[in-house]
Every structure is written in C-alpha cells, then in structure tokens.
Amino acid sequence: MGLYGLMTTSISGMSVQADRMGTVADNIANVNTTGYKEASAQFATLVAEGHVASYVPGSVSSVARRAISHQGDISYTTSPTDLAISGNGFFMVQSPSGTPFLTRAGSFVTTNGQLVNAAGFTLLGYDLLNGGSTSVINSAAGLVPVSTANLGLKATPSSVGEFQVMLPSDAATSVNLPSANGAFADFSGKTSIITYDNLGHQVTLDIYSAKTANNQWEVTVYDNAGASANGGFPYAGGSLLTTLPLTFDGTNGKLLTPANGTLSVNIPNGTTLSLALGNTTQLAGDYTPMKATANGNGPSAVDRFEISKNGTVTAVYADGSRVDAFQVPLASVASPDNLTAISGNVFATNKDSGDLQLGKANTGALGYIASGALEKSSVDLASELTTMVEAQRSYTANSKVFQTGTQLLDVLVNLVR
Amino acid sequence: MSLTLSIDTARSSLATTSEQISVVSRNIARVGDANATRKTAQTITGPGVGVSVAGIQRTANSLLFNAYLNSNSSSQAQSAITSSLDRLQNTVDDTDLERSPAALLAKLSAALQTYSGAPQNPAVAASVVSAAKDVSNALNSASATVTSVRQQADADIGASVGRINSLLAQFETLNNQVIRATSGSGDASDVLDARDAILKQLSAEVGIRTVDESNGGMSIYTDSGVTLFDKLPRKVSFQQTQNLSAGMSGAAVFADGVPIAGGTHSLGISTGKLAGLVAVRDDIAVTYQGQLDEMARGLILAFAESDQSATPTLPDVAGLFTYAGGPGLPSSSSLVSGLAASIKINPNADPSQGGDAELIRDGGISGNAAYKYNAAGGASFTDRIQGLIASLGAGQTFDPSTQLSSSVPLGSYAKDSVAWLQALRQSSSAEAEYRSTVASRAASALSSQTGASLDEEMTNLLSLERTFQASSRLISVVDGMFTTLLQSFS
Numbered sequence: 001m002g003l004y005g006l007m008t009t010s011i012s013g014m015s016v017q018a019d020r021m022g023t024v025a026d027n028i029a030n031v032n033t034t035g036y037k038e039a040s041a042q043f044a045t046l047v048a049e050g051h052v053a054s055y056v057p058g059s060v061s062s063v064a065r066r067a068i069s070h071q072g073d074i075s076y077t078t079s080p081t082d083l084a085i086s087g088n089g090f091f092m093v094q095s096p097s098g099t100p101f102l103t104r105a106g107s108f109v110t111t112n113g114q115l116v117n118a119a120g121f122t123l124l125g126y127d128l129l130n131g132g133s134t135s136v137i138n139s140a141a142g143l144v145p146v147s148t149a150n151l152g153l154k155a156t157p158s159s160v161g162e163f164q165v166m167l168p169s170d171a172a173t174s175v176n177l178p179s180a181n182g183a184f185a186d187f188s189g190k191t192s193i194i195t196y197d198n199l200g201h202q203v204t205l206d207i208y209s210a211k212t213a214n215n216q217w218e219v220t221v222y223d224n225a226g227a228s229a230n231g232g233f234p235y236a237g238g239s240l241l242t243t244l245p246l247t248f249d250g251t252n253g254k255l256l257t258p259a260n261g262t263l264s265v266n267i268p269n270g271t272t273l274s275l276a277l278g279n280t281t282q283l284a285g286d287y288t289p290m291k292a293t294a295n296g297n298g299p300s301a302v303d304r305f306e307i308s309k310n311g312t313v314t315a316v317y318a319d320g321s322r323v324d325a326f327q328v329p330l331a332s333v334a335s336p337d338n339l340t341a342i343s344g345n346v347f348a349t350n351k352d353s354g355d356l357q358l359g360k361a362n363t364g365a366l367g368y369i370a371s372g373a374l375e376k377s378s379v380d381l382a383s384e385l386t387t388m389v390e391a392q393r394s395y396t397a398n399s400k401v402f403q404t405g406t407q408l409l410d411v412l413v414n415l416v417r
Numbered sequence: 418m419s420l421t422l423s424i425d426t427a428r429s430s431l432a433t434t435s436e437q438i439s440v441v442s443r444n445i446a447r448v449g450d451a452n453a454t455r456k457t458a459q460t461i462t463g464p465g466v467g468v469s470v471a472g473i474q475r476t477a478n479s480l481l482f483n484a485y486l487n488s489n490s491s492s493q494a495q496s497a498i499t500s501s502l503d504r505l506q507n508t509v510d511d512t513d514l515e516r517s518p519a520a521l522l523a524k525l526s527a528a529l530q531t532y533s534g535a536p537q538n539p540a541v542a543a544s545v546v547s548a549a550k551d552v553s554n555a556l557n558s559a560s561a562t563v564t565s566v567r568q569q570a571d572a573d574i575g576a577s578v579g580r581i582n583s584l585l586a587q588f589e590t591l592n593n594q595v596i597r598a599t600s601g602s603g604d605a606s607d608v609l610d611a612r613d614a615i616l617k618q619l620s621a622e623v624g625i626r627t628v629d630e631s632n633g634g635m636s637i638y639t640d641s642g643v644t645l646f647d648k649l650p651r652k653v654s655f656q657q658t659q660n661l662s663a664g665m666s667g668a669a670v671f672a673d674g675v676p677i678a679g680g681t682h683s684l685g686i687s688t689g690k691l692a693g694l695v696a697v698r699d700d701i702a703v704t705y706q707g708q709l710d711e712m713a714r715g716l717i718l719a720f721a722e723s724d725q726s727a728t729p730t731l732p733d734v735a736g737l738f739t740y741a742g743g744p745g746l747p748s749s750s751s752l753v754s755g756l757a758a759s760i761k762i763n764p765n766a767d768p769s770q771g772g773d774a775e776l777i778r779d780g781g782i783s784g785n786a787a788y789k790y791n792a793a794g795g796a797s798f799t800d801r802i803q804g805l806i807a808s809l810g811a812g813q814t815f816d817p818s819t820q821l822s823s824s825v826p827l828g829s830y831a832k833d834s835v836a837w838l839q840a841l842r843q844s845s846s847a848e849a850e851y852r853s854t855v856a857s858r859a860a861s862a863l864s865s866q867t868g869a870s871l872d873e874e875m876t877n878l879l880s881l882e883r884t885f886q887a888s889s890r891l892i893s894v895v896d897g898m899f900t901t902l903l904q905s906f907s
Contacts, residue, residue: 030419046645073427075434076469116748190675190682193636201597202649208673209804224674231652231674287642287684320596336521380419385902399673 003366003412005407008399011397012059014324016043020391021061027379030174033344034118036377038384068334068347072378074370080306081108082083082117085352089330092143092358093121093346100124100140101346102331102356104375113148119344122146125313125326129400138355146305146326149314153299154323155200161294163275165189167209167282169253174210178220178233180236185233186210189287192224194201196296197270205241205265205273215245215282217334218285221265243284248282255280295320309368311361325415327357330366357384421897422466427895429467430888433460436470438881443607444869451860452614456606456867465891474812475606476867477613483627486616490624490640490688492852497693498701499849501843504566505705505898509811510558510834518559518712519831520808521552526828529806532777537796542774545549546767549737556713560663563706566660570698574678577622577691578655578670580840584619585637585650591615592646599633612852619645623677642686663706665699665755705849707819708834713740714747715815715827716760719808722733722780724789731868734783739763744783752816776801 020041030036039395041062048056074084083091083106090102103122108115108123115123124143130150136142147417152235178185187210199316204224212218231402244267247257255261261278273294300318305325308404313326333339339347349356362368447453455476460468491906509517516527528548532541549787591612598605612635624640637646644651651673658667669680669693677686678695686692717738724731734744741759764770766782776782780790780801788800815823815832823834 073422073425073466075466076429189642190641190644191671192644192647192651192673227674230654230671232671286640288626289628289636289638289642289644291628292636292644292647316600318597319593320634322600376421376425377507380421381899382420389905393893 002054002056003405004172007402009057009059010398010405012046012061013401014395016041016060017391017395017398019064021159021388023064023393024384024388024391025094027222028381030377031379031381033105033345033377034107035103036176036379037066037072037104037341038379039064039341041065052204058099061284066337066339067378068339068341069296070378072076073082074373075376076373078372079109080372081110082106082372082374083212083307084370084373085103085330085361085367088336088369089366090336090347091360092124092140092329092331093117094124094145095121095141095344095346099144101342101348102142102333103344103346107374108335110148114145115147115305121344121346121347123328125237125311125328128312128324128327131266138360139282140356140358143329146313146328148305148315151302151323151325152303154317155196155198155299156323157270158195158203158273158294158296159196159271159280160271161193161195161275161276162205162291163191163193163219163263164192164279164290165191165292166285166288166290167211167248168287169215169248169282169284171211171287173213174218176219177212177410178208178222179212179218181222181234181240183228188314189289190294191289192225193263193292193294195267195270195273195294195342196298197267199269200298201269202298203267203270205267205294205311206391209287213249215248217248217262219244219277223261224365225269226267229278237263240270246277252282253283255282303412306369307369309370310363315338327360328369330361332357332359332366364374420898422893424895426467427891428471429782430891432884433468433470434672434881434888436880438885439877440473441874441881444874445871448871448874451864451868452617453869454613455608455865455873461769468700470843472555473604473606473848475609478863478866481859481863481866481868482613482616484625486620487688487857488852488856488859489620489770491619492849492856493621493690493734494688495692495845495849495852497570499603499814499842499845501566501570501694501697501728502559502701502838502845503567503865505702505838506842507561508562516555518552518555519830519835521548521555522712522828522831525549526809527807528709529802529809533799533802533806534797536778536802539775542777543768545580545777546737546762546774550762552716552902553713553738553762553763556709556757556760560706560709560755563702563709564662564737565797567667567698567702567706570668570694570702571658571661574667574691574694574698575655575657575668577694578653581622581645581653581691583618583649584615584622585646585653588612588615588619588637588646589650596632597632605633619839620689622689623691624686626814634753639672639684639686640688641686643675643677643679643686658692661698662755663758670695672818688813698891704818704820705834705838706754707752707816708830710752710754710822711815711819711821712827712831712834713756713760714753715813715830717756718742718749718813719811720805721829722783722790724787725780725790725792726787731785731787734785734788735763736780736782737766737777747791750814750816752818761897765860777805832836837891 021043023039027038042065043062045058045060047058047246093103094100105117105135107118118144122145125146125217127144135218161283168188174186176182176185187208189209192204192206197203206222210218220243222235223239223242244263249256263275263277267273287408297319302315303318304316305313306316311328312324314322315325316322333349338352342348342351440458440585444455456473459471459474460469461471524736530544532545535541537877591608591626594608597881626638628636638644653672655670656668670678675684678691718737720738722736723733732848734748747753758839763782765772765784767775768774781788793796810826812824812826817823856878
C-alpha cells in the first residue's frame with residue numbers, strides 16, 4: 001500500500017501543479033485583456049484516515065480562484081466611451097441573446113447606436129427619458145440597452161431664460177409707447193432673443209424697453225414674425241405677446257415691481273417662457289443688455305454620448321445642447337470573488353456570490369465611473385513568471401518522488417528473482 | 418506597485434508629453450500670428466496610474482481684449498472722418514495757391530476796385546467777369562467735391578454693412594463650433610482664436626459689446642445695445658442712395674429692425690467705421706455744403722439788381738450771379754440747398770458767351786431795361802460799381818445752422834468757412850492719431866499678454882524633452898528587468 005500510496009500522492013502533486021501552470025498560462029495570455037481578473041490555484045490536502053502505527057500518504061487537490069474584486073490599473077485612452085470603474089462594482093451588460101451579465105471590461109464603442117464592448121456585450125442602463133424606466137434594486141429588470149436609437153431628432157421648446165438689461169435713467173420719456181404698436185413708436189432699447197416653439201421653429205422675440213415716467217418703464221414683447229418690412233413697427237395684429245410695467249427704486253436703481261422679476265411670454269405654438277428680470281437695473285448710462293438668452297433648441301441629431309462619474313449618460317446634440325438620457329447603474333454582489341466567470345470577460349451570479357444589488361455609481365460602497373479610461377488586466381507579469389518557476393520546481397520534485405517510488409518497486413520486483 | 422504598473426505610468430507620461438509637445442509646436446508655428454493665443458496642455462493625475470491631458474487651455478484676457486475692441490472701433494471711426502476731411506480740404510487747397518472761394522472772392526472785390534478806377538476800360542470789365550467766373554466755378558467744384566465725398570461715404574456705408582453681415586455669418590459658424598467643442602471634450606482653443614479674429618474685424622466696422630453665454634457661445638450687441646448676434650446673426654440692412662445731391666439725406670442703417678446709424682434714431686452707434694462714415698455723410702459734409710450754399714446765396718444777393726424806375730414796382734432780381742432758380746432772388750436769410758452747385762455767371766454779362774461785360778458798370782444784366790442803373794449811358798459811370806463794392810463789404814445775414822457767425826460780410830464768412838474746415842481737420846487728425854496710438858497700444862498689450870513667446874516655448878520644449886527621455890529610460894529599465902527574469906528559465 002505504502003509505495004502505491006506515495007506514487008498516487010506524487011501524481012496528485014503533479015496534477016495540481018499542472019493546474020497551477022494552467023492558471024499561469026491563462027493569466028499570461030490575458031495580460032493585456034481589459035477587465036481580466038487573474039486566476040490562481042489554491043491547494044488543499046486530502047489526508048487518508050490511517051493508523052497511528054503506520055503513515056498513509058494522502059494527496060492534494062486544487063481549487064481554482066479568481067481575484068475578481070482585485071482592482072486593475074486604470075490607464076487613459078482617447079475615447080470618451082471607454083469606461084473604467086474605480087472601486088467596487090460591475091457594469092451591467094447583456095449578451096447578443098439578451099442575457100444580463102456583469103463585467104468590468106468597459107471598452108465600449110458605439111455600434112448601431114448602442115454601446116458595445118470588445119467582447120460583443122451591450123451596456124445596459126435605465127432610460128431617463130420617455131417617462132423613465134422603473135429600477136429594481138436587486139434584479140436586472142427595467143434595464144435597457146444604452147442606445148441613441150430612441151433619441152432621434154429632438155427639439156426642446158424654450159421655457160426659461162434671462163433678460164437683464166441696464167436701462168438708461170436719463171432717457172427721454174417715450175411719446176409713442178411700443179405697446180401701442182404705432183408706426184413711429186419710440187423706445188430706449190431693443191433686444192431680440194431667439195426662442196423655440198414646440199416643434200423647434202425659431203421664434204424671434206423683439207423686446208422693447210420704453211420709459212413711461214420717472215423710474216417707470218414698460219417692457220413690451222413682440223413676435224418678430226409680424227414685423228414690418230424693415231423689421232420694426234408697426235407689427236401685424238396679434239404680434240404683441242405681452243407688456244409689463246416696471247418700477248425702479250429711484251435711490252439705488254434696483255427693480256421694485258414686479259417683485260419676483262419675471263416676464264412671462266406665451267410663445268406662439270410653444271410653452272410659457274419665464275424670463276428672469278431680477279438683475280435689471282435703471283442707472284445713468286447707455287442701454288446695455290447684460291444677459292438676454294433663453295433655453296431650448298431646434299431639432300438636431302445626437303452627436304455623441306458623455307458619461308459622468310456617477311453614471312449619467314448625457315446625449316450631446318449637434319447644436320451643443322445636452323440631455324441626460326440614461327443612468328448606468330453599477331452592480332455589486334456580496335461575494336464578488338465567487339462569481340462565475342464566463343467567456344468574454346463577463347461574470348454571472350450564483351448561489352455563492354449572492355444576489356445582484358444595483359446602485360448609482362459614486363454612492364455608498366460603489367466606485368465611480370471614469371470616462372476615457374480602461375481598467376487593465378489585473379495580472380502582474382513578473383509574479384506570474386515567478387509562479388511559473390515555482391510550479392516547475394514543485395512539478396519536478398513530485399516527478400522525482402514518483403521516479404523514486406517506481407525504482408523502489410523495481411527493487412521489490414527484483415527480489416523475486 | 419508592480420513592473421507592469423511602472424510601464425503603464427511611463428507610457429501615460431510619454432503620451433502626455435507628446436501631447437504637450439504638439440501644443441508647443443502649435444504655439445511656435447503661430448508665433449507671428451496676431452490672432453493666436455498661447456495654448457497650454459492641462460495635465461491631471463486621475464484615478465489609476467500616470468497622467469493624462471485634461472484639455473487645452475488658452476491664455477485669454479477678456480479685459481484687454483475688450484479694451485482693444487473699443488479702441489479699435491473709435492480709432493476706425495475717427496480715421497474715416499479724417500480721410501473724408503482730407504478730401505474736403507482739397508476744396509480750399511493750399512492757401513498759397515489761392516484757389517479757395519475765400520481767396521477768389523477777395524480777387525473779385527479787388528477787380529471791382531480796379532474797375533471803379535477805370536470804368537471806361539472794357540478789358541478791365543472783362544477781368545471782373547473772369548474773376549466772378551472763377552468764384553462761381555470754385556463754388557461749383559467745391560459743391561461737387563462735397564457731393565462726391567457724401568456719395569463715397571454712402572457707398573462705403575453700403576460696403577461696411579455688407580462686411581458686417583458676412584462677418585456675422587462667419588461668426589455664426591465659428592460660434593457653433595465653439596459651443597460644440599465646449600460642450601464636449603473637444604479642443605475649442607483654435608476656434609476661439611478664429612472667433613476673436615472675427616470680433617476684431619467686426620469692431621473695425623461697428624462698436625460692439627460681447628456677452629458670454631454659459632454654453633461657450635457669445636452674443637454681440639452694438640455699443641448702443643442693439644442685438645447683432647444671439648444664437649443667429651441679425652440682419653443689418655442699408656439702402657444705398659444713387660444720387661446724394663445737396664439737401665438730400667441718405668438712408669439709415671437698420672440692425673435687428675432698429676436704425677443704428679443715420680436717419681432719426683434713438684439707438685445710434687457711437688464708434689466704428691460705420692459711425693464715422695455716417696457722421697461725414699449726414700453731419701460734417703452737410704454743414705460744409707451749407708456753408709458753400711450760403712456763400713453762393715450771399716454772392717447772388719450782393720450782386721442783385723433793383724428796379725431803377727422812378728416808382729419801383731418790380732422785385733429785385735439776380736444780376737451778375739444767377740442760379741437755376743433765377744432771375745428771382747433766393748431767400749434773404751435762410752439756407753437754400755444746392756445753390757453752390759447751380760450758381761453761374763449771367764451769360765448777358767459774359768463776353769465769351771456773346772454778352773457784354775460793361776453791363777456790370779451799367780446794370781440791367783437780367784435783360785430788363787428797368788434795372789439799368791446807367792440810364793444816361795456815361796462811360797465813366799461808377800455809382801453801380803461802388804454800390805457793388807459796398808454791398809460785397811456789407812454785413813449779411815447767414816443761416817446759423819452752418820455753424821459760422823451769422824451776420825458778417827461775405828468775405829469774412831468765406832474766410833471763417835476755410836478756418837472752420839482747417840480747424841476741424843486738424844483736431845480730427847490729431848484725435849485720429851491719438852486713437853490709433855491707443856488702439857495699437859491695446860493691441861500690443863493684448864499680444865504680449867496672450868500671445869505665444871518663442872523663448873518661453875523653447876524653455877518648455879527643453880523640459881518636455883527631458884521628461885520624455887526619463888520616461889523612455891524607465892521603460893527600458895523595466896524591460897531589462899523582465900529580460901533578466903526570462904533568462905532565469907534557460
């Protein structure tokens with residue numbers, strides 16, 4: 001028994017070292033794979049139940065481990081859709097067949113409007129537009145592929161804006177007020193701003209400021225579409241959008257009424273635009289627009305995606321306007337090292353790893369998302385090479401034990417002659 | 418730290434250094450470009466290893482830039498005025514040449530004096546006529562010059578408006594590029610330079626104020642607060658006048674539906690070439706034209722003839738000097754536009770047109786015997802000549818809108834006009850020189866603050882080169898270590 005025992009023991013020693021060499025080979029092969037997590041082999045003894053009087057050799061078995069929670073180095077790239085996670089968490093991706101997986105490999109490129117990584121997995125997120133999607137904290141329900149497909153051309157009607165001017169306190173009092181829409185209206189200033197209606201048409205608002213009395217002004221808004229041939233008075237009927245009297249404090253030039261300082265304009269075929277007048281003043285000097293602008297944009301196509309630290313995917317339109325379109329969650333599990341590794345650098349949950357927990361990046365224990373960076377493989381080449389030397393030596397030693405055992409058997413067999 | 422990490426760090430350092438060197442090379446390439454600003458690559462150490470370039474920053478100084486825009490606008494306005502005044506100056510010429518209306522008037526009264534000493538000499542009479550002709554020709558040509566100066570100013574306004582519109586269209590393109598680059602991680606610095614270059618050109622045409630938007634865009638307003646650009650360029654329109662004769666006013670320049678120059682406007686711009694041209698067209702040239710018209714009116718009135726019958730019933734008529742509206746007299750105290758252009762010698766007194774020069778002595782130039790002063794026909798009759806000399810030297814009432822003293826003799830009025838023009842030209846050219854000095858100071862201050870300097874860039878280049886060498890060295894050291902490790906297997 002003893003001799004055979006030591007031979008089987010040394011065979012098991014050789015086979016676990018071969019396993020270990022397998023992990024080294026895998027690690028070295030994937031030394032430059034984005035998001036790869038190093039595998040290692042751990043050994044456990046199997047001790048034979050023996051008698052006190054005699055020693056019965058046991059054997060050794062190997063357990064494969066993957067250091068999934070081991071953070072790889074983050075290195076910079078030039079593509080803004082390359083994503084890396086600094087800290088805990090996984091991206092939720094789906095395979096071409098639609099099964100959700102976890103991954104740290106964030107080398108995404110826009111393919112057919114979706115963000116697909118090198119292994120062909122599509123990034124998932126919550127839709128923030130179109131009513132948003134319901135997020136379930138412990139399952140992949142409600143996640144949709146991050147895609148430009150449903151962002152199409154989009155127009156945003158103007159809803160808020162600012163109109164802040166410095167009105168000349170020494171101006172002459174207006175004889176023909178702009179609000180009367182006479183051909184010879186006189187005023188102290190005119191500023192036009194571009195707004196957008198519901199369909200994205202440009203609506204130019206002509207804003208006239210005229211002095212009605214000391215410290216009393218009138219702001220009148222016309223729709224430029226009804227302007228006369230040379231672009232001014234008289235406007236066509238129905239062009240007058242609103243008019244608002246303003247009162248200023250004669251001592252410091254600040255706006256007294258309306259106290260909230262808002263000018264509401266109903267854009268034709270659009271929404272109500274609230275122009276903040278708060279910082280409009282009346283001082284000596286020329287009519288000076290400080291800020292005259294409104295939000296909104298005409299129809300334009302999505303130019304590209306940008307991803308913030310907390311996973312908000314912003315669609316940047318060709319005209320520079322930005323809309324938060326998706327929220328990319330990060331997934332975490334109770335025991336990430338026990339996740340099942342699947343081809344393509346992705347992981348699946350199992351009984352040992354615990355269930356999914358989805359959350360917002362950069363909150364709680366979850367890491368943040370770095371855009372324009374990739375997490376490199378966590379393999380350290382130097383340590384793999386040293387492991388290889390170690391495994392080689394152990395394997396040789398085991399083979400020597402086996403060789404010695406066979407020689408001893410030879411001796412035993414030769415006794416019979 | 419592992420060896421792989423060291424290599425990564427060194428690699429990111431190489432990439433960053435390359436980027437920085439490319440920025441340095443851009444700076445050096447555009448070192449002579451007045452519109453180029455110095456760029457610097459901003460490096461950050463982020464999560465993970467090494468460094469990366471966060472963006473390209475551009476050295477800008479909005480205070481100096483705006484100061485340059487303002488000084489450029491006012492310098493251009495003044496130089497437009499000065500160059501027009503130089504042309505008007507040609508009408509009074511060199512005082513030595515004595516071709517100005519004032520000098521010729523003096524010659525005319527001298528010729529009359531001579532004639533009063535020799536009234537029987539037809540040759541002297543002819544010399545009076547030719548002196549009178551010189552005066553009327555001088556007034557005609559001065560008036561033509563003023564008209565052409567105004568016409569030219571009007572055409573220049575049209576060209577300036579065209580330039581403003583095309584600059585605003587270019588600005589729109591660049592502004593959209595800036596917004597796009599600012600909203601992303603793009604490099605907006607070169608586009609911003611180009612956009613600023615457009616603003617510089619625009620400020621030459623019209624005084625502007627700019628307001629930055631939060632998205633990187635910019636709005637442009639005239640110095641009088643009228644919108645020129647906000648998301649989109651506003652239309653600047655102007656109708657050129659084909660024939661700007663005296664007394665006609667040119668059209669106004671409209672921006673965003675509001676008159677900003679010329680016409681009756683409450684929102685007139687104060688600087689920029691446009692403002693200067695409009696001031697020439699509607700103010701300076703008009704005033705000078707008025708002075709010429711007043712001289713012509715004074716001449717016609719001074720040489721007017723009155724009814725010499727025993728009981729005068731006829732109205733006074735134009736004598737030696739007449740005009741398109743003759744023989745009736747023009748208004749006695751207020752400006753009549755276009756007189757200087759149409760004043761001429763009455764052909765009846767002009768020997769070259771078959772007339773008789775001696776009618777100056779006798780009167781009745783207008784062709785009606787009732788106006789004959791020398792009824793007896795005496796060859797040595799001097800009363801009329803003396804009367805002409807007296808009325809030339811007598812005070813006349815001139816229209817106060819011409820900005821000269823309103824009751825002086827014609828000769829003094831003509832001299833005052835010359836003095837007014839000279840003084841205006843002198844002060845204007847001094848002002849133009851001062852403003853252009855201020856503008857070039859502002860330009861050089863701006864360029865020294867924001868432009869790339871060669872020595873600074875070369876210094877940066879040296880240190881970048883060292884960084885690059887050090888990182889490369891690090892990579893080769895790690896490579897050597899791996900080589901050592903791999904050799905242990907053989």
